[in-house]
Amino acid sequence: MCLAIPMELIEITGEGTGKVNAGGIRTDVSLMMIPHAKVGDYLIIHAGFGIEILDREEARIRLDLFKEIAEATRHLEET
Amino acid sequence: MKQGDESLAARSLSREIYEEAGALPTEVRFMEVCGTHTMAIHEAGLKSLLPENIKLVSGPGCPVCVTEKSFIDEAILIGKEYDACLVTFGDLVRVPGSFGSLASYRAEGGSIRVVYSPLDAIAAAEEALGRPTVFLGVGFETTIPTIAATLKTALGKGVDNLFVVSAFKTIHPPLKILAAKDDLDGFLLPGHVSAILGSNCFEYLPRDFHKAGVVAGFEGLDILQALRDLVRMVARKSPHIANDYKRVVRSEGNPTARALIDEVFAPCDASWRGLGVIPGSGLVPKGPYSRFDASVHLPVDVPPAEDDPRCRCAAILMGSRTPDTCGLFGRECTPEYPVGPCMVSSEGTCAAYYKYGAV
Ligand code: SF4
Numbered sequence: 001m002c003l004a005i006p007m008e009l010i011e012i013t014g015e016g017t018g019k020v021n022a023g024g025i026r027t028d029v030s031l032m033m034i035p036h037a038k039v040g041d042y043l044i045i046h047a048g049f050g051i052e053i054l055d056r057e058e059a060r061i062r063l064d065l066f067k068e069i070a071e072a073t074r075h076l077e078e079t
Numbered sequence: 080m081k082q083g084d085e086s087l088a089a090r091s092l093s094r095e096i097y098e099e100a101g102a103l104p105t106e107v108r109f110m111e112v113c114g115t116h117t118m119a120i121h122e123a124g125l126k127s128l129l130p131e132n133i134k135l136v137s138g139p140g141c142p143v144c145v146t147e148k149s150f151i152d153e154a155i156l157i158g159k160e161y162d163a164c165l166v167t168f169g170d171l172v173r174v175p176g177s178f179g180s181l182a183s184y185r186a187e188g189g190s191i192r193v194v195y196s197p198l199d200a201i202a203a204a205e206e207a208l209g210r211p212t213v214f215l216g217v218g219f220e221t222t223i224p225t226i227a228a229t230l231k232t233a234l235g236k237g238v239d240n241l242f243v244v245s246a247f248k249t250i251h252p253p254l255k256i257l258a259a260k261d262d263l264d265g266f267l268l269p270g271h272v273s274a275i276l277g278s279n280c281f282e283y284l285p286r287d288f289h290k291a292g293v294v295a296g297f298e299g300l301d302i303l304q305a306l307r308d309l310v311r312m313v314a315r316k317s318p319h320i321a322n323d324y325k326r327v328v329r330s331e332g333n334p335t336a337r338a339l340i341d342e343v344f345a346p347c348d349a350s351w352r353g354l355g356v357i358p359g360s361g362l363v364p365k366g367p368y369s370r371f372d373a374s375v376h377l378p379v380d381v382p383p384a385e386d387d388p389r390c391r392c393a394a395i396l397m398g399s400r401t402p403d404t405c406g407l408f409g410r411e412c413t414p415e416y417p418v419g420p421c422m423v424s425s426e427g428t429c430a431a432y433y434k435y436g437a438v
Contacts, residue, residue: 030228032228032231034333035335048197049228
């Protein structure tokens with residue numbers, strides 16, 4: 001039921017509406033729940049609505065953490 | 080991440096889970112509340128990365144699974160009696176009611192329109208030129224604000240032939256019942272329900288029930304990380320709420336979405352398939368929005384529905400049983416011919432076990 005892949009907001013098309021893009025697929029979304037969304041934001045979409053904006057800083061922290069864990073494991077498994 | 084990083088990180092998290100779990104004297108059981116987590120866990124084969132004494136059970140967070148059979152019956156009766164066009168999300172179409180499913184009703188000539196967004200119901204109502212157009216409203220706090228926004232838009236446009244049958248469910252009332260169960264040690268909290276409600280709203284789990292809760296994303300690593308944190312809390316006897324999905328979930332949630340819910344809906348008692356009536360766990364349109372309430376404006380007599388007494392969905396939704404202990408599983412009950420709701424929904428526990436095998 002929940003789509004977890006964030007989609008990029010590429011255009012504000014009207015009051016409370018926008019267009020998103022993910023891998024070349026473009027669709028209209030309602031921004032009624034995230035009126036502060038800006039072009040370039042990555043959105044979590046549910047049933048045609050943006051429900052939240054991806055926090056890029058937190059996304060980066062998470063990736064760095066997993067990279068770090070992977071590096072440490074690689075060392076551990078090689079030695 | 081570099082190639083192979085993901086599996087390295089997964090192995091490392093799995094190792095940590097083994098270490099923490101090794102110190103535990105008994106089995107611990109965690110419930111994944113959300114159906115999308117159930118599917119992700121099976122798809123990624125995560126159970127094979129967990130030690131024997133860590134058990135994952137599915138909860139009531141699959142909207143179709145907890146929707147009463149009589150809801151389908153009511154929808155079809157409304158369609159027939161008022162010559163209404165029924166508008167629904169795709170996953171309800173095959174759910175068996177007492178006298179057929181929406182799919183079989185359509186085959187008999189009934190009017191069913193499957194939509195991806197509830198906003199499409201407004202277009203359907205406008206095209207229907209006055210014919211009643213009825214949206215079948217199921218879902219939790221992720222979906223409910225999308226319906227609220229739809230009704231608000233419809234009110235603004237003066238659409239007067241749109242109605243909604245409300246079988247919405249809110250997550251806290253059943254979660255409080257489940258948290259009181261001795262055989263559950265912690266909860267993998269639903270990512271997108273939390274995006275709306277905020278991670279703070281689960282504080283009652285540790286405070287009132289001494290249970291751990293971790294808000295998790297939907298990728299394999301997200302779930303493993305959350306499970307590691309859950310095991311750690313249990314092993315260290317310090318249950319609290321952690322948010323491992325900070326890239327999407329804020330501690331205070333999405334207040335705009337919650338304001339939409341509060342503007343359009345009022346709480347009511349709701350009947351959960353398998354669990355019975357839970358006070359205050361449903362929502363109905365209120366104030367100016369009550370004009371959209373199908374139960375008021377398109378009333379029908381719905382006979383009481385009986386579930387197959389051999390179906391174990393009730394115990395499965397409570398995390399007390401697994402599908403492989405149901406005598407019908409894989410024999411009389413398959414995704415092709417589902418007996419109970421946990422098999423009919425693609426997110427249902429029985430469907431997940433059937434597709435990926437019991438592990
Ligand atoms: S296998 Fe079918 S009958 Fe058995 S509990 Fe699951 S849905 Fe119900």
